[in-house]
Amino acid sequence: MTTGTDRRDAADEAARTVQERWANFHRYGPWGLLAVGIVLSVATARVVGMDRLDWYLFVPLSVAAVALQAWWGRAMRTRPGPSRAGVLYYWVRWAIAFVGSLTNPFYVFYAACGYFDIARLVPARQIRPGLFAAIVVVAGSQSGGLPPGDSSGWILFGGLLAVNSVLVGFMGHINNKEQEAARIQIETIDELARTNAALQQAMDENAQLHTQLLVQAREAGVADERRRLAAEIHDTIAQGLTGIIAQLQVVANAPTLDIAREHLDRACDLARHSLGEARRSVHNLSPAALADASLPEALKKTVAQWSVRTGVRADFTLTGTAEPLHDEIEATLLRIAEEALSNAARHAHATRVGVTLSFMAGEVTLDVRDDGRGFDPVALPARTGTAGFGLDGMRARAERLAGAVTVESEPGGGTAVSARVPLVRHDR
Numbered sequence: 001m002t003t004g005t006d007r008r009d010a011a012d013e014a015a016r017t018v019q020e021r022w023a024n025f026h027r028y029g030p031w032g033l034l035a036v037g038i039v040l041s042v043a044t045a046r047v048v049g050m051d052r053l054d055w056y057l058f059v060p061l062s063v064a065a066v067a068l069q070a071w072w073g074r075a076m077r078t079r080p081g082p083s084r085a086g087v088l089y090y091w092v093r094w095a096i097a098f099v100g101s102l103t104n105p106f107y108v109f110y111a112a113c114g115y116f117d118i119a120r121l122v123p124a125r126q127i128r129p130g131l132f133a134a135i136v137v138v139a140g141s142q143s144g145g146l147p148p149g150d151s152s153g154w155i156l157f158g159g160l161l162a163v164n165s166v167l168v169g170f171m172g173h174i175n176n177k178e179q180e181a182a183r184i185q186i187e188t189i190d191e192l193a194r195t196n197a198a199l200q201q202a203m204d205e206n207a208q209l210h211t212q213l214l215v216q217a218r219e220a221g222v223a224d225e226r227r228r229l230a231a232e233i234h235d236t237i238a239q240g241l242t243g244i245i246a247q248l249q250v251v252a253n254a255p256t257l258d259i260a261r262e263h264l265d266r267a268c269d270l271a272r273h274s275l276g277e278a279r280r281s282v283h284n285l286s287p288a289a290l291a292d293a294s295l296p297e298a299l300k301k302t303v304a305q306w307s308v309r310t311g312v313r314a315d316f317t318l319t320g321t322a323e324p325l326h327d328e329i330e331a332t333l334l335r336i337a338e339e340a341l342s343n344a345a346r347h348a349h350a351t352r353v354g355v356t357l358s359f360m361a362g363e364v365t366l367d368v369r370d371d372g373r374g375f376d377p378v379a380l381p382a383r384t385g386t387a388g389f390g391l392d393g394m395r396a397r398a399e400r401l402a403g404a405v406t407v408e409s410e411p412g413g414g415t416a417v418s419a420r421v422p423l424v425r426h427d428r
Helices: 002-043 052-075 083-103 105-111 114-121 124-144 151-254 257-282 295-310 327-348 389-400
Strands: 311-318 350-359 364-372 402-410 415-422
Touching: 002 052, 002 083, 002 105, 002 114, 052 083, 083 105, 083 114, 083 311, 105 124, 114 124, 114 151, 124 151, 151 257, 257 295, 257 415, 295 327, 295 350, 327 350, 327 364, 327 389, 327 415, 389 402, 389 415
Parallel strands: 311 350
Antiparallel strands: 350 364, 364 415, 402 415
């Protein structure tokens, strides 16, 4: 995959190659064009009719041109841009080419150097006059030499002068556009490189943020698991101990030995059940009642045991078509039912309790209703560190599963606890 840095390096390499080739042309090109002009002029001397005066001019001009090129070859190393020396070199070279073209039109090759290097030699204000001077020499040679011999020659010279001016202007325009395009391309590549660098920095920052989020998620998971474990202990061991204490209190005041033994047996059963729950909680925190039974069966058994333990009539009802639910869904609903029953036993003084499990489209609801003394939900006291989890614990359990718990109650009107959770089927 080619990156912005790779494209930038390729562009730099191409630019260096072009610059090196132009540097070689500016160094050796005038020598070559001078040699071509001299050789062609000597070869065509008889054809163009060079006389003795022409030769008297041609030879010293050629020697002067060689000397000029030799001097400029050393001077250009310290004067890479427009300078006074460059202006002197350009106009002296043009003068030599102009006079040389008067002796032989083929000497014009030396004047053509100005088309290529004028921008490197003279300041911007002299570029157009310098180019026009070079065009005059070229057009004059193309028309048969300067000055033209008659009016038709002047017309031809004028036409060639116009054509060469248009061509040079057009080529200059194209060259400027190419330079502008190259500049824009380089700027675009630079911008792409900066964008890639910023993107890489953003990716590095995102990676660091991701690491921080993972750490925070682990910490949040630990805290959530602690709350869940506390709720499990409250729903199992704490409630079991509460039941044992209640049974032992009945034993202390039992009128007969049979009644005392009955309540002692219940206390022993609760102790064994609490011990099993404690071992199970350490093992996998899944309710023991769900180990070998479905949620409806576990709820029915839990309601029946609670009724026997408290002496309060309690009924379980199933509506809809029961389906195997995800383990977490079943555990949550069972724990909410246990907590609601525990609250009813401690606070409601009810004579009847109804537990309903309803399977609906995409949702499972658990309703626990009693006919007890009720309370004002708005006037509930703030939970203290020594109180049970109660309604807060039930709500927290449901909310972990994107569910909710609502409570409806009024003094003297009983209480209804309703838990709603998504219907998530068993994943096996």
